[in-house]
Amino acid sequence: MASVAAWLPFARAAAIGWVPISRQPMPRAPVAIQAKDLAVDHVSDEKLSINISGRKFETWKNTLEKFPETLLGSNEKEFFYDEETGEYFFDRDPDIFRHILTFYRTGKLHYPRHECLVAYDEELSFFGIMPDLISDCCYEDYKDKKRENQERLIEERLETIELKMKQSLQEKMWAAFENPQTSSIALVFYYVTGFFIAVSVMCNIIETIPCHYHSDGSSQSCGELYEKQFFVLDTACVIIFTIEYLLRLYAAPDRCRFVRSIMSVIDVVAILPYYVGLGLQNNKDVSGAFVTLRVFRVFRIFKFSRHSEGLRILGYTLKSCASELGFLVFSLAMAIIIFATIMYYAEKKEPGTRFTSIPASFWYTIVTLTTLGYGDMTPSTVMGKIVGGICSLSGVLVIALPVPVIVSNFSRIYHQSQRADKRRTQKKHRLARIRTVKNASGQALFNKKKAHEQRMQAFEEGLLPLDALKDEDIFEIQHHHLLQCLEKATEREFVEADVAFEGGVKSTPPLSAASSTSNVVRKRKKRSGWCCNGNEENGESNDDEPRVTFADGHQIRERTPDDKDENERLTNICISQL
Amino acid sequence: MIRTLVYGVLNDSEVHEIKLNVDCEPEIESPPLPRYRPPSIELICKQTKFTRKEIQIMYRAFKQGCPNGTIGLDQFQDIYIQLFPHGINSKYAEYVFRTFDSDGDRIISFEEFVNGLSIISRGSVLEKLNWIYTLYDVDRQGVIGHLELMKISQSMFDLIGNNLGPPVSYQYLLEHASTIVQRMDANKDGVITREEFLDACTNDDSICESLDSFDTWF
Numbered sequence: 001m002a003s004v005a006a007w008l009p010f011a012r013a014a015a016i017g018w019v020p021i022s023r024q025p026m027p028r029a030p031v032a033i034q035a036k037d038l039a040v041d042h043v044s045d046e047k048l049s050i051n052i053s054g055r056k057f058e059t060w061k062n063t064l065e066k067f068p069e070t071l072l073g074s075n076e077k078e079f080f081y082d083e084e085t086g087e088y089f090f091d092r093d094p095d096i097f098r099h100i101l102t103f104y105r106t107g108k109l110h111y112p113r114h115e116c117l118v119a120y121d122e123e124l125s126f127f128g129i130m131p132d133l134i135s136d137c138c139y140e141d142y143k144d145k146k147r148e149n150q151e152r153l154i155e156e157r158l159e160t161i162e163l164k165m166k167q168s169l170q171e172k173m174w175a176a177f178e179n180p181q182t183s184s185i186a187l188v189f190y191y192v193t194g195f196f197i198a199v200s201v202m203c204n205i206i207e208t209i210p211c212h213y214h215s216d217g218s219s220q221s222c223g224e225l226y227e228k229q230f231f232v233l234d235t236a237c238v239i240i241f242t243i244e245y246l247l248r249l250y251a252a253p254d255r256c257r258f259v260r261s262i263m264s265v266i267d268v269v270a271i272l273p274y275y276v277g278l279g280l281q282n283n284k285d286v287s288g289a290f291v292t293l294r295v296f297r298v299f300r301i302f303k304f305s306r307h308s309e310g311l312r313i314l315g316y317t318l319k320s321c322a323s324e325l326g327f328l329v330f331s332l333a334m335a336i337i338i339f340a341t342i343m344y345y346a347e348k349k350e351p352g353t354r355f356t357s358i359p360a361s362f363w364y365t366i367v368t369l370t371t372l373g374y375g376d377m378t379p380s381t382v383m384g385k386i387v388g389g390i391c392s393l394s395g396v397l398v399i400a401l402p403v404p405v406i407v408s409n410f411s412r413i414y415h416q417s418q419r420a421d422k423r424r425t426q427k428k429h430r431l432a433r434i435r436t437v438k439n440a441s442g443q444a445l446f447n448k449k450k451a452h453e454q455r456m457q458a459f460e461e462g463l464l465p466l467d468a469l470k471d472e473d474i475f476e477i478q479h480h481h482l483l484q485c486l487e488k489a490t491e492r493e494f495v496e497a498d499v500a501f502e503g504g505v506k507s508t509p510p511l512s513a514a515s516s517t518s519n520v521v522r523k524r525k526k527r528s529g530w531c532c533n534g535n536e537e538n539g540e541s542n543d544d545e546p547r548v549t550f551a552d553g554h555q556i557r558e559r560t561p562d563d564k565d566e567n568e569r570l571t572n573i574c575i576s577q578l
Numbered sequence: 579m580i581r582t583l584v585y586g587v588l589n590d591s592e593v594h595e596i597k598l599n600v601d602c603e604p605e606i607e608s609p610p611l612p613r614y615r616p617p618s619i620e621l622i623c624k625q626t627k628f629t630r631k632e633i634q635i636m637y638r639a640f641k642q643g644c645p646n647g648t649i650g651l652d653q654f655q656d657i658y659i660q661l662f663p664h665g666i667n668s669k670y671a672e673y674v675f676r677t678f679d680s681d682g683d684r685i686i687s688f689e690e691f692v693n694g695l696s697i698i699s700r701g702s703v704l705e706k707l708n709w710i711y712t713l714y715d716v717d718r719q720g721v722i723g724h725l726e727l728m729k730i731s732q733s734m735f736d737l738i739g740n741n742l743g744p745p746v747s748y749q750y751l752l753e754h755a756s757t758i759v760q761r762m763d764a765n766k767d768g769v770i771t772r773e774e775f776l777d778a779c780t781n782d783d784s785i786c787e788s789l790d791s792f793d794t795w796f
Binding site: 006007008009010011012013014015016017018019020021022023025026027028029060105481482485486487489490492 | 737785
């Protein structure tokens with residue numbers, strides 16, 4: 001990144017190109033520039049000495065002035081100037097300062113991996129450099145370490161907060177539910193609910209085991225034998241679950257979100273069949289439906305996912321690589337359909353064949369492809385056997401090959417997309433932060449320009465002596481003069497950064513002549529006029545005619561009846577070349 | 579998704595020949611800019627009107643910004659974007675770049691740079707006007723027409739940005755260009771030749787005065 005100050009003389013010299021086509025003569029160069037003895041003071045050959053805890057660094061003065069919003073680039077460093085030795089002394093870490101000075105030299109801020117993040121951050125904030133300016137090569141590293149650090153800080157803070165803060169009952173309960181390690185009551189609750197989930201699931205299983213064998217060979221399940229006992233157990237479990245659900249509902253900070261969450265849905269589905277069953281018990285007609293509802297009791301096993309971190313992660317990863325799994329299923333489906341079709345047509349003529357339709361062949365194909373081979377359906381024709389052989393051989397390929405590829409890929413893609421998303425959001429925020437700082441300095445530039453113009457005015461009127469101008473930054477003077485010349489050449493004036501033209505690029509101009517002149521006049525009073533101060537006629541014609549803009553080539557210009565052909569040719573050429 | 583998955587597999591196995599309806603374009607590295615060393619200071623002193631010290635300062639800044647000794651168009655445009663914060667593009671920078679780049683190889687070496695700078699900041703009025711003429715002659719045809727003047731004007735307005743008003747209209751630029759052509763075109767053939775330009779500008783005092791206001795010392 002080139003230092004702007006060094007290139008300013010070049011930009012000023014190149015500005016002579018504006019002279020012949022500008023409508024107004026250029027303002028003269030300010031006296032401060034013409035006074036060569038002033039200019040000599042600010043020659044770009046001056047070196048500075050910086051002493052950081054004994055280690056000396058030297059650099060050109062204008063290297064540091066590249067970043068005026070930092071400590072070294074602004075007047076703030078004067079506080080650290082040591083007159084006796086003629087150098088700037090800072091009592092900071094010299095190793096980290098090396099990177100900071102490189103930032104001034106090359107415009108890139110690097111983060112050294114062996115340095116502690118906290119120390120580095122402190123140095124950056126001391127020297128007034130935003131961490132967002134860390135260049136892309138080191139930014140990932142920095143952010144990772146920062147996140148680890150923040151997690152550590154958050155844990156520390158949580159521990160101290162819980163000791164200190166008086167949380168409301170609701171908050172305490174929610175914390176207890178979410179993190180059983182916080183208090184002993186939470187731990188007890190955790191184990192009790194876990195126990196009851198296990199009991200409920202065991203009951204469901206044992207209910208169906210045959211307990212008693214009748215003399216005629218039929219058996220009776222335990223559920224029918226010990227109906228009352230199982231009912232009591234079930235009721236107890238359901239009561240516990242209901243209480244737990246209601247407590248969670250009370251403690252939840254955001255009830256709507258809690259009700260919509262997966263875990264609460266599972267809770268509801270786990271306990272609802274019992275209540276429905278209670279209601280329907282008298283009505284024997286719908287007892288069939290009631291029995292079906294009992295199937296949903298198996299969902300209670302999902303309540304274990306609150307107790308197991310691993311289960312939750314598994315569910316999350318399944319959800320996130322759904323597209324990869326979909327690909328696997330799709331390719332499998334393709335293979336199944338192909339082989340089932342061929343099998344069906346090979347076997348359909350065979351008498352007594354079990355391949356009665358293509359869907360019937362699906363079962364055979366699935367069993368063969370997954371190398372299960374039950375043997376309940378087998379081909380009898382030669383063709384069928386050949387196809388069956390090919391099917392089993394390719395079964396290995398179709399099943400075995402995509403799975404490790406997909407597994408490794410989804411872990412890679414998963415991490416990558418996470419990182420890419422993270423990087424994108426980080427970049428957006430970074431750029432926003434850098435932009436606010438730059439805007440602030442842009443606003444500062446405008447303010448300085450106004451102040452500078454006032455001082456120049458005062459000097460020319462004889463109110464200020466030449467010495468007062470010695471403090472003026474020669475770069476600023478030159479830059480302002482350049483901007484002034486541009487203003488004169490284009491007949492517009494720089495206004496405050498936040499007062500932008502309201503119309504924007506695509507606004508339609510007011511059509512009536514009266515309103516247009518009044519607009520121009522009004523704008524001239526409010527802020528320095530935006531266009532064509534000198535030439536009223538142009539101002540009106542701009543407002544009346546529909547315009548074509550070079551910035552946005554999509555707008556079409558209505559042709560005036562005169563000079564139609566020439567303008568058309570020029571328009572076409574202009575838009576295509578610009 | 580399927581595309582990225584397959585592409586990922588291909589990347590891993592480094593089999594670039596297989597294309598399964600995938601747009602896998604191999605990344606083309608831009609060729610490194612050539613390293614360039616300028617001639618000696620004495621030679622440059624003789625060719626230009628700068629003192630030895632000034633050349634030293636300029637070269638240090640130049641080398642700092644462009645370590646391999648040459649500057650490309652993007653850097654030029656960057657400089658302009660930094661100096662004119664509201665500007666929307668740096669078309670003017672492109673025109674200046676092309677004028678500096680006397681051998682047309684799309685890079686400006688330090689020699690070209692310092693030669694050009696010597697003309698426009700230390701040259702006589704005639705030399706400066708010649709340089710301006712070359713700047714305006716965008717299509718290198720030897721004459722300046724309406725189109726080129728409008729392009730230069732447009733780039734000038736672009737430097738000041740669109741925050742201060744609507745983009746300048748085609749009509750305005752055309753009119754402005756016509757005024758200038760009328761003023762300078764002696765034989766009324768619709769275009770301005772170099773002689774006509776030099777004549778018209780040297781006779782215009784305000785232009786000559788304004789040219790002086792951009793002198794800078796280092």
